[in-house]
Amino acid sequence: MKRPILIHPDPRLKKVCTPVDDITGELSTLADDMLETMYDAPGIGLAAPQIGVLQRLIVLDCVKEEGAAPQPLVMFNPEIVASSDETNVYEEGCLSIPDQYAEVTRPAEVEVAWIDQQGNPQKQTFDKLWATCVQHEIDHLNGKLFIDYLKPLKRQMITRKMQKLKRERARA
Ligand SMILES: [Zn+2]
Numbered sequence: 001m002k003r004p005i006l007i008h009p010d011p012r013l014k015k016v017c018t019p020v021d022d023i024t025g026e027l028s029t030l031a032d033d034m035l036e037t038m039y040d041a042p043g044i045g046l047a048a049p050q051i052g053v054l055q056r057l058i059v060l061d062c063v064k065e066e067g068a069a070p071q072p073l074v075m076f077n078p079e080i081v082a083s084s085d086e087t088n089v090y091e092e093g094c095l096s097i098p099d100q101y102a103e104v105t106r107p108a109e110v111e112v113a114w115i116d117q118q119g120n121p122q123k124q125t126f127d128k129l130w131a132t133c134v135q136h137e138i139d140h141l142n143g144k145l146f147i148d149y150l151k152p153l154k155r156q157m158i159t160r161k162m163q164k165l166k167r168e169r170a171r172a
Pocket of ligand 1: 093094095096136140
């Protein structure tokens with residue numbers, strides 16, 4: 001089932017999310033719903049707070065090539081356990097900040113530990129777009145958005161555009 005995505009600014013996007021103790025059937029369904037919502041948007045990552053659930057859960061799939069097999073990843077309690085000194089710059093966007101993009105510098109490689117949908121611990125190193133995406137999504141679990149990396153003026157400009165968008169959507 002598709003879920004509505006919250007648009008910035010929203011207090012729920014600024015909260016530190018709670019760790020998940022137990023992967024219940026309900027949480028597993030939530031993860032499936034998040035994947036459906038992400039693919040439909042379309043996007044390459046989605047964090048639970050973006051649909052108003054303040055728990056540490058993210059989903060991602062950075063396969064973008066036409067016709068390539070999807071590689072959905074579901075991560076409960078994801079944690080960056082190591083980051084490279086080398087950095088990478090990507091133009092980032094966010095499903096909670098539609099149509100706004102900006103370059104963000106982040107570590108080029110990160111090692112991430114998480115619990116998968118079956119409840120098994122996993123650990124993997126990500127690079128390129130996957131590294132940026134997983135860091136962007138984990139930031140969401142700590143109430144941080146990609147625009148928080150931008151200069152205040154640019155951030156305020158984007159926030160104002162989003163406030164306007166929300167007013168327009170509320171009227172529609
Ligand atoms: Zn985002």
